[in-house]
Amino acid sequence: MDLVLQLLFTGIGIGAVYALVALGFVLIFRATNVVNFAQGEFSMVAAYLMVVCVELGLPYWLSFVIALAGMALLGVIFNLGVYYPLRHRTYLPVIIATIGASILLSNSVLAIYGPQPQVLQGWFDTPGIQLGPVYLDSQYLLIIGVTIFLVLFNFWFFEKTLLGKKLQATSQDKEMASLLGISVSTMIMITFIYSAVLGGLAGILVAPVLFVSIQMGSTIALKAFAATIIGGFGDVAGAIVGGLALGVIETFGAAYISVPYKDGFAFLVLIAFLVFRPQGIFGERVAEKA
Amino acid sequence: MPLLEIRNLVVRYGEIEALRGVTIAVEQGQVVTLLGANGAGKSTTLRAISGLAKPASGDILFDGHSIAGLGPEAIVRLGISHVPEGRRVFPGLTVKENIMLGASNRKVSASQISREADAMFDLFPDIRAFSNALGWTLSGGQLQMVAVARGLMAKPRLLLLDEPSLGLAPVIVQAVFRIISQIRKDTTVLLVEQNARMGLSVADHGFVLETGRIVLGGKPDELWGNEAIAAAYLGGHAKTHA
Numbered sequence: 001m002d003l004v005l006q007l008l009f010t011g012i013g014i015g016a017v018y019a020l021v022a023l024g025f026v027l028i029f030r031a032t033n034v035v036n037f038a039q040g041e042f043s044m045v046a047a048y049l050m051v052v053c054v055e056l057g058l059p060y061w062l063s064f065v066i067a068l069a070g071m072a073l074l075g076v077i078f079n080l081g082v083y084y085p086l087r088h089r090t091y092l093p094v095i096i097a098t099i100g101a102s103i104l105l106s107n108s109v110l111a112i113y114g115p116q117p118q119v120l121q122g123w124f125d126t127p128g129i130q131l132g133p134v135y136l137d138s139q140y141l142l143i144i145g146v147t148i149f150l151v152l153f154n155f156w157f158f159e160k161t162l163l164g165k166k167l168q169a170t171s172q173d174k175e176m177a178s179l180l181g182i183s184v185s186t187m188i189m190i191t192f193i194y195s196a197v198l199g200g201l202a203g204i205l206v207a208p209v210l211f212v213s214i215q216m217g218s219t220i221a222l223k224a225f226a227a228t229i230i231g232g233f234g235d236v237a238g239a240i241v242g243g244l245a246l247g248v249i250e251t252f253g254a255a256y257i258s259v260p261y262k263d264g265f266a267f268l269v270l271i272a273f274l275v276f277r278p279q280g281i282f283g284e285r286v287a288e289k290a
Numbered sequence: 291m292p293l294l295e296i297r298n299l300v301v302r303y304g305e306i307e308a309l310r311g312v313t314i315a316v317e318q319g320q321v322v323t324l325l326g327a328n329g330a331g332k333s334t335t336l337r338a339i340s341g342l343a344k345p346a347s348g349d350i351l352f353d354g355h356s357i358a359g360l361g362p363e364a365i366v367r368l369g370i371s372h373v374p375e376g377r378r379v380f381p382g383l384t385v386k387e388n389i390m391l392g393a394s395n396r397k398v399s400a401s402q403i404s405r406e407a408d409a410m411f412d413l414f415p416d417i418r419a420f421s422n423a424l425g426w427t428l429s430g431g432q433l434q435m436v437a438v439a440r441g442l443m444a445k446p447r448l449l450l451l452d453e454p455s456l457g458l459a460p461v462i463v464q465a466v467f468r469i470i471s472q473i474r475k476d477t478t479v480l481l482v483e484q485n486a487r488m489g490l491s492v493a494d495h496g497f498v499l500e501t502g503r504i505v506l507g508g509k510p511d512e513l514w515g516n517e518a519i520a521a522a523y524l525g526g527h528a529k530t531h532a
Contacts, residue, residue, distance in 0.1 A: 162400045165387050169380045176378040179340060181366040181395030181444065 002133035007251050013140030014209070015247020016147035020202035021224035022231070022239035023154065024195035029234055030171040031191040032083060034094045038102035040221020042196045043203025046071050047212045048109050050204050051118045060123060067204055068197055075196030079189050087188075106214050117211035120204075143205045150198070151240055158236070167191065219263070223250075226270040232280030241281060245269075291354055293318040293478050294339070294370075294448055299348035301331075301338050308334040310502040311348065316448070316495075321470070321479040323489040323510075326499035332482040333375050335499070336450045339480070340372035341365040352448070366395040371446035375453050377437040381426035385417055388425055388436050392443025403443075410439045413469065431462035438469060448478045455485045467492055490514070 021039060028036045049070045053063030082097045124138040158164035170177045170187040178184050202220065210216055224239075227246045231238025246266050253265035273280060292315040301309040309331045316322045324332050337343040339350055341362035350358045357365055366372070371392075379388050389407040390400075398406075411418035414435045420428060428436065434454055441449055451470070455463040463485070471492050473479060483489030490496050490510040498506040498513070506513065 162390070162403070165383060165391060166394065168383060169391050172380045172382050173378055175342065175362075176374065176380070177391075177394075178362040179342070179366060179372050179374065179378075180391050180440070181363050182391065183363055 003255070005134045007255050008248060009134055009136060010140060011248030011251035012244055013137070013143050013247070014206070014251065015227075015244035016143050017202045017206040017220065017243075018224045018227045018246050019147060019240045019243025020150065020198050020205075021220050022227040022243045023150075023236065024198040024202075025221075025224060025228050026234055026236055026239045027191055027198075028195045029228075031167070031188050032087075032094065034083070034091050034098065035225075036195070037095065037098040037221075038078070038082075038105060039195065039199050039224070040217035040219070041102045041105040042071060042074065042199030042217070043206070043220050044212075044214065044217030045074060045105055045109065046200030046203040047120065047207040047216065048113060048118070049200075050207060051120050051212050054120065060121075064123075064204065068200055071196045071200030072193050074200075075193035076189065078196060079192035083188065083192065084185070102217075106217065110214050115214065117213040120207040120212050122208035139205070139208050143209075146201065146205060150201070154236065163190075223263075223266050226266050228280075229270060230273050230280055232282035235280070235282040238280055238282035245281075292316055292351075293353060294480065295351040296335070296339070297349045297351070299335070299338060299350065300346045301334050301343050302346045303334075303343075308343075308502055309338065312499070312502070312504055314497050314504060314507070316478060316480050318478055319474075320494040321474050321481060321492050323481045323483055323493035323496045324499060325483060325486050325489055325496060325513075328484070329501075330499040331502045332499055333452055334502075336372060336374070336452050336480070336482055339365075340370060340374075340450060342372075342374075363395075366444055366446075369445070369447035370450065371395075371441045371444035371448070372450040373437050373441035373452060373454070375456070377430075377433040379425040379428065379433045379436050379440070382424060384422050384424055385428070385432075385436050386421045389439045389443055392440035393445075395444045406443060410443065413442075413472065414439050416465070431458050431465070434458060434462075434466055435469075438466070438473075442473065442477070446477060448480065449473065451479060451481045453482055453484060455483060455488055463488060 021043060024039050024042065025036065028034065028039070046067050049067040050063055053066050054060065058066070078101060082101045083094060086094045086097055122139040123142055126138055128135055128137040158168060166177070166182045167187050167190065170182060170184055174184050177187070203216070206220065223246055224243060227242035228239050230245060231240070231242025246269065249269055250262055250265045254262040277283065294316040296312055296314050299309050299312040300307065312331065312335060324335060326332050334343055338345055341360050341364070345358045349356050352368060352370060357368065386407055389410055390403050393403045393406065411421070417432050417435045417439070420432060425436070438451070438454065454466045458466065467488050470479060470481065474492070481489060481493065490513060493510050496508065496510055496513050497504050506516070
């Protein structure tokens with residue numbers, strides 16, 4: 001039982017990272033009808049920004065702020081350079097452009113930093129606390145805390161603010177939104193900035209748990225993408241639930257079945273969903289929201 | 291000076307010339323109805339005015355200034371509100387949220403917009419009860435009410451209404467047209483209709499479009515009076531009425 005609780009904690013912690021990246025996927029998909037294949041690279045770039053700032057001797061919190069500001073800027077550049085010139089085309093050129101951007105980002109980091117994985121220390125000096133039978137790692141606590149905050153923020157922003165409603169309107173019918181005087185290009189810019197920051201946050205938070213490497217982005221992104229399909233593609237709640245579920249499943253799979261096949265469990269679940277419930281957990285709601 | 295003046299407007303979709311030199315004028319305070327068959331260019335005319343379709347040549351003057359070539363976001367800020375064909379109510383937002391977003395062209399606070407949206411239900415009492423219902427759950431008539439209410443939230447000087455009666459039961463059509471005759475007290479309206487009888491019943495002036503050209507214009511009585519043209523362009527109702 002103790003082990004189960006311990007695994008559950010770790011699983012939710014890692015699942016929260018998938019959830020954040022998955023949320024970025026979903027928000028961009030809803031605004032532009034395109035899957036952003038560079039979403040994982042947002043996490044990787046942010047983790048490297050963090051490593052650079054910390055190595056320069058900046059305080060951890062300042063590095064954090066700079067890395068997130070850098071991600072916001074990357075969101076702007078990404079929108080203007082990758083999406084905006086192709087916005088009147090079909091989804092295919094845009095998807096290919098995001099794949100190109102993903103390769104560009106990872107190879108740029110590779111050229112600057114080399115292939116050796118980097119280590120990023122955690123936010124807290126204390127490694128964790130013992131709560132009854134469960135050891136709560138401080139970094140996982142931080143990840144879970146930030147994710148809870150962001151889920152609440154996301155709900156408040158999209159459901160309670162006029163800007164959130166304008167973003168939703170834009171994702172549902174761009175032409176109608178523009179007829180009402182909503183600046184569609186501004187709304188899409190905001191979406192890219194927000195998604196880049198979300199992806200960046202996930203990368204910064206998970207970096208101390210994993211290694212900071214060129215490949216970390218694609219690994220996280222694949223899991224997050226699987227999470228969005230499991231949750232119900234295009235659904236915000238689905239992305240979060242799918243991400244958490246995937247984290248828990250792979251942690252238990254690693255503990256009880258096989259450690260080397262840890263990454264395989266996520267995709268086994270994905271395949272099971274694609275065969276038996278392709279619309280995902282919240283599938284019906286997607287149709288309503290579309 | 292007319293509030294809206296369209297001069298020799300040509301709009302092309304690729305090779306196809308949807309409008310081939312349309313000239314119309316809408317005076318301040320009037321309801322002007324644009325009639326014509328499917329594909330005559332009625333919707334294209336409205337889309338060109340609101341900036342969704344780019345004119346190939348000709349000019350569109352609003353209040354004496356050219357708006358041809360401006361984007362839809364800029365045009366609605368000048369005071370032209372377009373309620374497009376098919377209602378286009380946001381399916382994932384509630385009725386009230388849809389109506390509130392109609393004020394996106396104006397710089398007013400969210401609380402003010404919320405109050406104005408509540409006041410809008412006085413004009414549209416039938417949808418008040420559905421204030422918190424999502425757009426996709428509504429019937430065609432309710433969607434039309436929401437679309438018009440949302441269009442009015444822009445506080446337009448000119449309201450463009452595209453086929454408000456399309457697909458609605460006769461009793462609902464009458465309710466929609468009652469609202470149009472109420473709106474006209476404050477707003478100039480350019481109305482596109484296939485239902486000629488209803489369209490002309492509220493109009494001060496009518497134009498008939500045929501394959502991208504204006505073939506006839508005049509007061510509703512004159513249009514009904516021209517029997518041959520009425521029969522050809524105004525549909526089956528014309529004979530009984532004329």
